[in-house]
Amino acid sequence: SGKGSAVAVQMTLTAPGCGMGPTLAAEAEQRILSLPGVASAHVDLVWDPPWSPDRISTEGKMKLGIE
Numbered sequence: 001s002g003k004g005s006a007v008a009v010q011m012t013l014t015a016p017g018c019g020m021g022p023t024l025a026a027e028a029e030q031r032i033l034s035l036p037g038v039a040s041a042h043v044d045l046v047w048d049p050p051w052s053p054d055r056i057s058t059e060g061k062m063k064l065g066i067e
Contacts, residue, residue, distance in 0.1 A: 004039030010046045
């Protein structure tokens with residue numbers, strides 16, 4: 001194979017103490033790898049800048065029913 005993009009993602013969680021972080025990062029990595037044209041994926045959990053509700057996209061707020 002070898003054809004395709006290498007994708008690197010930095011993601012955060014709502015709380016640094018969330019024990020699901022590694023599981024969520026691994027799931028995100030698997031989903032990215034399943035996309036057409038992706039040869040490799042690496043997801044890093046980061047804590048800077050810290051998460052806040054202001055970081056939710058307009059689309060995300062609509063899906064969550066937040067105005």
